[in-house]
Amino acid sequence: MFSGYIDGLIVILAINVIMAYSAALPLVAGQLNLGTAGFMAVGAYMAAFLSNEYGLPIGVAILVGSLASGLIALIIGIPVLRTSGIYLALATFALGQILVAVFLNLEIVGAAQGYPVYGYIEMPTIALTTIGLLILLFVLSQTRFWLYLTAIKNDPTVCDLFGIEVRNVQLAAFVLGGMLAAVAGGLQAHYLSYVEAQSFGALISIYTVLFVILGGTQTVLGPLVGAAFFTFLPEVFRSGEEWRYAIFAAFIIGFMVLRPQGMINANMMRRLKAPFGGKASA
Amino acid sequence: MLQQLINGMMLGSVYVLIAVAFTLSIGILNFLNFSIPGLFMLGGMISWVLISMGVPPLLAFGLAFLIACACALVVEKLTFSWMKGSDHEVPLVSSLGFLILFEQILLVFYGSDQQAFPKVIPNATLKLGDLVIGSAQLLGLVLSIAIVIGISRFLKKTRVGRGIRAIAEDTTTAEFLGINVNVVVPLIFLISGAVAAIGGMLFAVNYSQVSPFMGEEVGFKGISAMIIGGMGSVWGAIAGGLLIGLAEVMSIYFLGSDFVDLSVYGLLLIILMVRPQGLFGLAQVREKL
Amino acid sequence: MTYALEIRNLVKNFGSLEVTRDVSFGVNKGERLALIGPNGAGKTTIFNLISGVYPVTSGQILIQGTDVTDVPSKERIAHGISRNFQNVRLMKHLTVVENLILDQHINASGVANMLQPFGMLRRHKWWKQAYEALEEARLIDYANETVDALPYGLRKRVDLVRALLADPKILLLDEPAAGLNPTETDELMRELKTVAQNGVTLLVVEHDMHFVRNLCERVVVLNFGEKVSEGTMAEVEKNPKVQAAYLGVEAEEQDNAA
The missing domain is CATH 3.40.50.300 (P-loop containing nucleotide triphosphate hydrolases)
Structure with a gap:
């Protein structure tokens, strides 16, 4: 349909967008997850293993991988989410490193040699899946659940007094984030036909968080814009090939100085439309 | 076995310095300064660049140190001092931007390969029975512990040091006590950047190699060391650094190199779940130091 | 008694x-x-x-x-029991009307309520209740302002409306x-x-x-x-x-x- 370059770029965009939301869900509630790459690895390996060894349809394999990742997030999230702030960020960081390290030593999926994947999915499938997920996320952003996430970031104590189950809401966001990352991993594994533990390094998690913060967490569109921007900006500087990431880093620094709330903030969206489509002020 | 213990301590001494650099920034300013691994790398890489240009080693180290310190001050100007009152992730992101920036600039000029760092210290080894201790390694261990103790004493005994600790308690109070926050905050960035840069030089000398990305792995281990020891505690940083060094060397020795991350980060995760304040930290971070 | x-x-x-x-x-x-x-x-x-x-x-x-x-x-x-707070603890980044909807949690708990995409549904009762309460308090003009954009006196009034909303x-x-x-x-x-x-x-x-x-x-x-x-x-x-x-x-x- 498109040239290989465009195809590849669209897939990278799709993966980056899904990953951005996997980090954004907990971050909207003020929780920094620096371990998304670990959940991505779980999804990639699980889906690849199921479609390779048991011949499961790729879609089903990815779904099961996502559920498995969600289960891991749930089990580990319960103790880990007792911490907060910097401790939570580092606990999730350690968790991501551990998950990847487990696959690095798991012989059944090739350990350090990597794991070939036989099933293949095309770019349009990945693009459509991403659009589907975006629609689901948009709907989710219109619920009380999302409202609670924002409120918890604002003031967890008062949320608790209102009777909102702060811990459970945070856990749900963390688990949903883990599931999304696993979907991204599963899609990527079947597009690249190869899974390699080393490719889920800590920097993937960190970059994912960068997308989100650059895009802004105050609105549901922020992570999408951030991820798209991050995917395309280095391409724009392609002419200056070797300098492009340096320019990019300088851009991040400058951007945070000028606009710490992210590209898309709540007031900007409100000027475009009344929030949640509510009655415009009289 | 005993040899492994010593190797672990040597490796740990590098982590100690990184952990101290982080702990100063976190403990006093409550800021996870992600540019520290970048400053670590600058210490090692710039020394290598200068030495390979023919600059005498001692002068090269001195210049690299000054450049890294200058960079630390730039980081302060463009991250922390702008971000007062913003979400706590924001300075983290922009300091991360600096890490990427430093790495990429050196990458452009010198490529991503590991570069061999020349031997600048005579290759003497200390032999105690079967044990072999390199002079460079020994120097590293002694130097890191000395630096850490020096910082700890500086914070406790000097007027400026007490000023710094007052800031850790409360910025307004510190200002009230006549402490110039605009001087002391850059000073903290300077000290932690300088410590990181020295760490990078020690690493280069000890392991005879440098690369633009040498800071990442070591940086992450250094953060882990800080958490395990207890955020904000200088003694905790020493304990955590040595512990991580030991855990790493021991797991290579007994389990193989692919198990390093599993044991190091496993240790970190367990500590965070069981005793989040770390081994030496008090429940409230800011009360230490 | x-x-x-x-x-x-x-x-x-x-x-x-x-x-x-x-x-x-x-x-x-x-x-x-x-x-x-x-x-x-x-x-x-x-x-x-x-x-x-x-x-x-x-x-x-x-x-x-x-x-x-x-x-x-x-x-x-x-x-x-309902209360306000001495230093007005409204959610600063949410709008006035969102703050009111937030406080209605007690009448809208449970997963089914949590996942209703009411934001898209203009006629949803949660919007109606909140807008009616604001109308009554003559605060309707500020319904879609974020709280951090409001002067202190208005925030206090909103906080009272919020506290009363739960009956x-x-x-x-x-x-x-x-x-x-x-x-x-x-x-x-x-x-x-x-x-x-x-x-x-x-x-x-x-x-x-x-x-x-x-x-x-x-x-x-x-x-x-x-x-x-x-x-x-x-x-x-x-x-x-x-x-x-x-x-x-x-x-x-x-x-x-x-």
């Missing part, structure tokens, strides 16, 4: 610090009772204990005769008049009297004595965590202990100023 709200022998210690010592009083249904006393007397602590911010050290809290001492804060809301039986107000100008204060007073006439029990912490005198039927005076007097304003004013409590503070303030 049972009180709408009663506290018995309430004690709260923070470590070795005794913040409230053996405080008891009751509020009748529809009554307007003020809790007064110098700074640090333990007024806000009592509010926090009643609303369940932290547990009591000993003593009892009863709502309509039911013991709620060990009941978590969310269930106290179900018992009809409370007992309303705890921590310094509702602080920071308001005289016109706003008079308006607030009228509004609160109407609220009380509709059967809502009011417990008010307030420093503005003019406000307390005009709004409240009865006052309880606290000093150093202990109840020193109780009765009508005229009665407690004559109590030498009360005079000592306030004079002591004034003397202290003069010392500090000097």
Whole structure:
């Protein structure tokens, strides 16, 4: 349909967008997850293993991988989410490193040699899946659940007094984030036909968080814009090939100085439309 | 076995310095300064660049140190001092931007390969029975512990040091006590950047190699060391650094190199779940130091 | 007869610090009772204990005769307790109307409610309730402003609308008049009297004595965590202990100023 370059770029965009939301869900509630790459690895390996060894349809394999990742997030999230702030960020960081390290030593999926994947999915499938997920996320952003996430970031104590189950809401966001990352991993594994533990390094998690913060967490569109921007900006500087990431880093620094709330903030969206489509002020 | 213990301590001494650099920034300013691994790398890489240009080693180290310190001050100007009152992730992101920036600039000029760092210290080894201790390694261990103790004493005994600790308690109070926050905050960035840069030089000398990305792995281990020891505690940083060094060397020795991350980060995760304040930290971070 | 709200022998210690010592009083249904006393007397602590911010050290809290001492804060809301906060704890990054919807949690808990995409549904009852309440309070113009864009006086009014939205039986107000100008204060007073006439029990912490005198039927005076007097304003004013409590503070303030 498109040239290989465009195809590849669209897939990278799709993966980056899904990953951005996997980090954004907990971050909207003020929780920094620096371990998304670990959940991505779980999804990639699980889906690849199921479609390779048991011949499961790729879609089903990815779904099961996502559920498995969600289960891991749930089990580990319960103790880990007792911490907060910097401790939570580092606990999730350690968790991501551990998950990847487990696959690095798991012989059944090739350990350090990597794991070939036989099933293949095309770019349009990945693009459509991403659009589907975006629609689901948009709907989710219109619920009380999302409202609670924002409120918890604002003031967890008062949320608790209102009777909102702060811990459970945070856990749900963390688990949903883990599931999304696993979907991204599963899609990527079947597009690249190869899974390699080393490719889920800590920097993937960190970059994912960068997308989100650059895009802004105050609105549901922020992570999408951030991820798209991050995917395309280095391409724009392609002419200056070797300098492009340096320019990019300088851009991040400058951007945070000028606009710490992210590209898309709540007031900007409100000027475009009344929030949640509510009655415009009289 | 005993040899492994010593190797672990040597490796740990590098982590100690990184952990101290982080702990100063976190403990006093409550800021996870992600540019520290970048400053670590600058210490090692710039020394290598200068030495390979023919600059005498001692002068090269001195210049690299000054450049890294200058960079630390730039980081302060463009991250922390702008971000007062913003979400706590924001300075983290922009300091991360600096890490990427430093790495990429050196990458452009010198490529991503590991570069061999020349031997600048005579290759003497200390032999105690079967044990072999390199002079460079020994120097590293002694130097890191000395630096850490020096910082700890500086914070406790000097007027400026007490000023710094007052800031850790409360910025307004510190200002009230006549402490110039605009001087002391850059000073903290300077000290932690300088410590990181020295760490990078020690690493280069000890392991005879440098690369633009040498800071990442070591940086992450250094953060882990800080958490395990207890955020904000200088003694905790020493304990955590040595512990991580030991855990790493021991797991290579007994389990193989692919198990390093599993044991190091496993240790970190367990500590965070069981005793989040770390081994030496008090429940409230800011009360230490 | 049972009180709408009663506290018995309430004690709260923070470590070795005794913040409230053996405080008891009751509020009748529809009554307007003020809790007064110098700074640090333990007024806000009592509010926090009643609303369940932290547990009591000993003593009892009863709502309509039911013991709620060990009941978590969310269930106290179900018992009809609602409160504001001294320094207006609205969610700054949410709009006024979103803040109101947020506070309706108690009537909309459960997963099914949580996942309704009401944001897209213009006619959803949650929007209607919130907009109606704002209309009634003549705050409709600010419905879609984020809270951090509002001046303090407006935030206080929104906070009151929020506290009333859950149809409370007992309303705890921590310094509702602080920071308001005289016109706003008079308006607030009228509004609160109407609220009380509709059967809502009011417990008010307030420093503005003019406000307390005009709004409240009865006052309880606290000093150093202990109840020193109780009765009508005229009665407690004559109590030498009360005079000592306030004079002591004034003397202290003069010392500090000097």
